[in-house]
Amino acid sequence: MNQVNVKVSFYLKKSEADADGMCPVMARLNVGKYSEAAFSAKLRVPQSMWHSGRASGKSVKAKEINNRLDEIRAMALGVYAELSAVRDGVTAGDVKSLLLGMAGEQATLLGYFRTFIENFAKRVGVNRTEGSLRSYRNAYNHVERFLLEKYNLSDIPFSALNRSFIDDYDLHLRTDCHLAPGTIINLTVQLKIIVGEAIADGIITVYPFAGYEPVRPKQKKRYLTSEELQRIMTTPLHKPKLYLIRDMFLFSCYTGIPYGDMRLLSKEHLSLADDGTWWIRSSRKKTGIEFEIPLLDLPLCIIEKYRDTAPDGRLFPMYSNSVMNYNLKHIARLCQIDCPLVFHAGRHTYATEITLGHGVPLETVSKMLGHSQIETTQIYAKVTDDKINADTRILDERIAERFSVVI
Structure with missing residues (x-):
């Protein structure tokens, strides 16, 4: 050159x-x-x-x-x-x-990001949530701060985005902002979404994230085993508040319904099928996608236990999510469960231990969880070693029945 x-x-x-x-x-x-x-x-x-x-x-x-x-x-x-x-x-x-920080007639990164957020805000309450909107605004603020501190710029044209920019942004989040790997992944994924939208709109043709792989946190077990579930169900807790929180968590474990949707459940979401099975039919607060779940005996007992105890026709009297999570950690200690238990672990437990671990097809689990893509379900549905061993034994028995080897 x-x-x-x-x-x-x-x-x-x-x-x-x-x-x-x-x-x-x-x-x-x-x-x-x-x-x-x-x-x-x-x-x-x-x-x-x-x-x-x-x-x-x-x-x-x-x-x-x-x-x-x-x-x-x-x-x-x-x-x-x-x-x-x-x-x-x-x-x-x-x-x-x-x-x-200008681009003449070119689209700029932050300008496009602002437009994305404005359009996203119009969908809040329809098929997007206020929490997701806050998340995108937080991601925008991080990119804006990075541009100012790294380049002393208020904006950049999309044509200036390259792998070097992405690597510098990742380094900024890790060293200047001292963020955890999981938080960095969330922020870079949100920037990826903006870049993907710009590519879809024909603004840019080169994908600047090509080859980029963020440092990922060590995967932690996010579901309970059947033995841990049994301990939660049978360990004395001695306080009514802890029993209530335990019951709400168990309901999530046996239905897969997350906190945000569970606190909105009312009697209108219950329906009785012709075969006598009770169902919960509702839609996800986060995405608006409908879900329907047949109720097992345990969640039916929990519904009956708290019948008419919540105001406004709600099924359950629930504490805030932060109060739930704080007390679940106390419950985990009492039950000698060695993990930082949070309410969302109930959803992972339903996907992994209750459904997939007992042979429910992934497609069915995806429908019951209210996912639009089966790839999302695969994140929740971690196949346990016990399930792999059981499936392998069944396969071995079937092969042995059909084929014989002459030695």
């Missing part, structure tokens, strides 16, 4: 001098012989102080002006280096656009 001469110089725009002789300072960026762009340095300098593209003199004011000019020059050269490292033909206009 031929070495391209890049030069940043400064001059006064004397035609816009004010009554005190203060003139705007302009920057002129030259890339090679034929590419040039000018932009405001956002400074005003007395014409009498200006000499050969710098503020003259040794005053504090002159030093401040020259320091700022040096910063602008360094940023411009740095932006050119970033862009030219990943593509050829970088122009002065490209550098100017990235440096100023």
Whole structure:
């Protein structure tokens, strides 16, 4: 690659001098012989102080002006280096656009992100939740802060996104923000979604996340075994509050219904089928997707136990999620369960131990959990070693019945 001469110089725009002789300072960026762009340095300098593209003199004011000019020059050269490292033909206009956080007619990352959030907000209460909206706003704030701290920019064009940008963002989240690996995964996934939307809209064609793999936290067991469930059901707790929280958690374990949907259940969501089976039919608060679950004996007993104890026709009198999780950890200690128990573990337990572990097909589990994609169910439905061993034994017996080997 031929070495391209890049030069940043400064001059006064004397035609816009004010009554005190203060003139705007302009920057002129030259890339090679034929590419040039000018932009405001956002400074005003007395014409009498200006000499050969710098503020003259040794005053504090002159030093401040020259320091700022040096910063602008360094940023411009740095932006050119970033862009030219990943593509050829970088122009002065490209550098100017990235440096100023503008992109002319190009779509910008944060501008597009804001539009995405505005459209997302319109769907809250329809098929999106307020919590998801807050999550995207938090992701936006992290990207905005990164651009300001790393590049001193308010925005960048989508064309400037590359793998180097993604790696730097990941490093920023880990070292500057000191975030946990799971949080970093969430934030980068949300940025991936924005980038994916931009690709779908034809704004960019190159996927900047190609080859990127975030550091993943060590996978923790997020479901209870049948033996642990038995301990929760039989261990004395001595406090009515703990018994209530235990019962609510067990209901989730045997139905897969998460906290946000469970607290909204009412008598209207119960229905009796012709064969005498009771069902819960509702829709996910998070996505609006309908789900229907046949009730086993234990959840039916819990419903009966708390009948008419909750206001407004609700099925259960429930504490806040934070109170539930705090007390579940206490229950786990009493039951000698060695994991940081939270309410959402009930949903994982239903998918893994109650349904999949007893031979319910993954497609059926996905329908009962209210998932739109079976890939989502696979995250919950961790196949236990016992299930693998049992399936292997059944397969071995079937093969032995059909085939014989003459030795």
